[in-house]
Amino acid sequence: MIKNALTPRRLASVAVAAAVAIGAAGCGGDPGTGSAGTSTIRALLNAQPATLDPIAGARSAQVVWATMIEPLIATDAELEPAKTGLITDWKRSSPDKWTFTMREGVKFSNGEPADAAAAAATLELTRSSATSLLKTYFTNVASIEAPDATTIVINTKRPQYDIPNLLTTVFLLPPKYYKQKGPAGFSAAPVGTGPYTFEASKAGREISVKANPAYWGQKPGNTGVTFTWATEASQRLALLQSKSVDVAFDLPPAQADQAKGAGLKVVSTESALKITAVLETTKAPFDNPTLREAAALAINRDDIVKGIFNGKAVADGGLLNVKPGTQPKDKVDADPAKAKQLVGSSSPSVNLTYPAAQYTNMKEVAQAVGASLEQAGFKVKYLPVDYGTLVKQVVGRQINGMYMLGAVPNVAVPDFFATGYVKTASITGNCPSPATDKMIAKALEQKDAAAAQSTYDELNSISVVQEHCFVPLYKQIYNYGLGSGVDGVVYGPLNSVDFTKATR
The missing domain is CATH 3.10.105.10 (Dipeptide-binding Protein; Domain 3)
Structure with a gap:
């Protein structure tokens, strides 16, 4: 039987050392200041994202990229497709034909139109790119068409009931920018339609996003999110307790109990x-x-x-x-x-x-x-x-x-x-x-x-x-801890995080 535990004295020493380390990584800022709408949320992950390219990236990294890049179809509280996102409606006109309607007037943060043509291009990458992790789900797709700016038509070789479900995990990419930059270039500076836009990245140390003033939906209640990472759970807890971060993700049970004992709020969700x-x-x-x-x-x-x-x-x-x-x-x-x-x-x-x-x-x-x-x-x-x-x-x-x-x-x-x-x-x-x-x-x-x-x-x-x-x-x-005065960070069971209502 293996358990993780730290004595209070050792935890305090880890906290000091870890706070210094993450301060050097640029997470910085005064942990005791900030107000709703004017503060940056400092989020601590358990590992550095391998890539911010949704075509090739494992979905564990969507905690970061989904702040900037949105899925074609939103998901409701029951984990079912919802008509509240970039795609606002769909119908199955025959067993092997689906027609989807895109939200009008949405643009990527670089100015490209986030229209049906962009959606079709993203779906084509998902179906055919050699690097696509989701291509196996789209082998039954015969054709993807965008007859006008708001309409996407997907024809399948055989009937397939879950096409709308699949589009909840296809993240909309700007076709011109993605082609220009390639997967590696896009990962280095992602562009999307989301509530945040890419701000900066310090290799191996942090990734920061800032609120998107032109976002089509509800604007964030903060100025942005800075992501850092620490692989050791004890270090994540120490950084949270030392007020070096506002939210620490993936706290094992022992660290979650210690956080609660220290008076911090811990949110637990069956993932x-x-x-x-x-x-x-x-x-x-x-x-x-x-x-x-x-x-x-x-x-x-x-x-x-x-x-x-x-x-x-x-x-x-x-x-x-x-x-x-x-x-x-x-x-x-x-x-x-x-x-x-x-x-x-x-x-x-x-x-x-x-x-x-x-x-x-x-x-x-x-x-x-x-x-x-x-x-x-x-x-x-x-x-x-x-x-x-x-x-x-x-x-x-x-x-x-x-x-x-x-x-x-x-x-x-x-x-x-x-x-x-x-x-x-x-x-x-x-x-x-x-x-x-x-x-x-x-x-x-x-x-x-x-x-x-x-x-x-x-x-x-x-x-x-x-x-x-x-x-x-x-x-x-899944446990995550919130620092004193921090609220509004919502983790979903499909490994998604909503930071838009987060404040400190």
Whole structure:
């Protein structure tokens, strides 16, 4: 069992050292001054964003880029598509044709029109760019057209019920600027239609955005947001307590309790973020189905939740149950004795790759998973990497063994994981099967997610319970702390943050 704890004396010394470090990083400013509409919010993340390009970037970085760049379709409190964003209406005129209406008069912060042509260009990049992380979701799209400034028409090869849902995670880009700068240049100075605009970046130290005076919607109640990062949870807590930052994200349970004990406000939200162990079934040792079953039986998710998170996470044995509060119909329960029997005396070696600084207590979780595998008879090699490297290795099919991944359903429908993880041509591609590919296509052809639910239940049973391609572990209870007098920072379960009402 691994727990994080700091004595008050040690915490105070960490706070002083950390405050000096982050002051040198430029987070600065007088922590005790500022008023609504005239202050900059200082936000502390758990890791530096790998890229601010929404085409290539993992959605963990949208906490930063979504201040500047907006999704085509907004999401409501029930995590469903809403007609309150850049796209204000849609209709399905036939099973394979969707028509969307863009909000009139919106411009990017560089002056380019944020019209249907820009939306079509963004969707084309999402569907066809070699760097697109979402391209697997758009393989069924036959054509994207913009017949006029406010109309987008999407034709699909086969019926697909979740097109509006998918557009909630497609972020609108200025086509001329993106083409001129390229992915790297755009990431260095993003341009969007959002409530904030890019201000500055100090490499490896901070990113700042400022309020957009020309924003089409409700203007921010502050002058901007400055993002810095600290990988150690104890450091994030220390910086919050020392008033060096206004909000510290991703506080593990121990640090969240300490923050509350110090009189700070801590907000807790059950996130849709699902931490999952992914088994690479196309390579040794997990091309052997018996060893996959052994690995699945060896890992006890309930022990991880109790021992590492003090019960402040939600054990979850399913992959396709995406919304907070839901559980799968079928799951694998831990059976260490059977796992050891299945492994026998073969002592297979397995790599365990994990992003050490990306998710709450990820190092401890990886060590607990590895210890369970070792008790079953596996020889485990631990491979901690940064998150950007992990994504490249996954997409490039460079990993063998097992890796830990935070599966974020940016779209709250089961197909986000079915197409993104289970399908042969998916982000992970670790569980190829023509039969399941056909089932995923069949599910998408249904009227809606509810009509396809029985198929998704079956897909979950195949990929998790029968084939053991995935070992889902838990949904995170996401904690973030607010400094004294700070209010209005809202974290959503789909890994989104609204800073527009934040004040200090």
